[in-house]
Amino acid sequence: MNETMVCVVGNVATQPMYRDLAAGPSARFRLAVTSRYWDREKSTWTDGHTNFFTVWANRQLATNVAASVSVGDPVVVQGRLKVRTEAREGQPNRSSADIDAVSIGHDLARGTSAFRRANKPETSASPPRPEPNWETPDGNSVADSADPAAVASDSPGQQRSDVLVVT
Numbered sequence: 001m002n003e004t005m006v007c008v009v010g011n012v013a014t015q016p017m018y019r020d021l022a023a024g025p026s027a028r029f030r031l032a033v034t035s036r037y038w039d040r041e042k043s044t045w046t047d048g049h050t051n052f053f054t055v056w057a058n059r060q061l062a063t064n065v066a067a068s069v070s071v072g073d074p075v076v077v078q079g080r081l082k083v084r085t086e087a088r089e090g091q092p093n094r095s096s097a098d099i100d101a102v103s104i105g106h107d108l109a110r111g112t113s114a115f116r117r118a119n120k121p122e123t124s125a126s127p128p129r130p131e132p133n134w135e136t137p138d139g140n141s142v143a144d145s146a147d148p149a150a151v152a153s154d155s156p157g158q159q160r161s162d163v164l165v166v167t
Contacts, residue, residue: 004081006099008033008053009107012073016057018066027062029069031055031077031099054098055079064118065104074107 010033018027035048055077057065069075079101087093106113 005078005102006081007076007078008099009074009076010034010053012069012071012075013052015071016065016069018062024059025062025066027057027065029055029065031075051097053077054096055101055104056098057101057104060118061101061104067118068106069104074110076103076105076107077101078103 008031010031013030013032016027016029018025031053032050033053034050036045037048038044039046056079077099079099082098082100083095084098085093085095
């Protein structure tokens with residue numbers, strides 16, 4: 001609940017690395033984010049410091065990243081920021097910033113993109129259900145009845161197909 005959510009705009013710095021793990025697909029790539037500012041003395045835009053983030057994507061997002069994102073692409077990443085510090089033998093502590101991505105997309109302010117819906121994996125096939133008839137027959141108004149069970153069936157044990165009951 002008290003996580004640090006960030007929205008970062010930058011360029012993909014490394015080719016996304018995709019892996020199928022036991023917990024599901026996972027992908028990661030490095031994102032370069034460079035600030036720009038107006039230099040009044042030179043009257044031009046100047047690049048500032050570049051921050052690098054490791055972006056992690058999981059499940060369907062990982063599959064879509066592997067198929068859609070490549071080095072140099074301008075992207076917008078939204079997710080949870082995680083800063084890690086690790087000690088290695090003989091070296092000073094290193095800090096790194098990771099983003100556990102919730103959403104990743106191309107930055108359309110800097111180019112175009114052709115969107116295609118991903119095919120969802122097949123789940124257990126259930127028989128098709130008929131469309132309900134949303135019309136209420138005369139004299140049987142849903143709003144007139146206080147008991148949804150009385151409206152939902154004409155007789156005990158028989159479900160009406162023309163009335164939708166929401167509880």
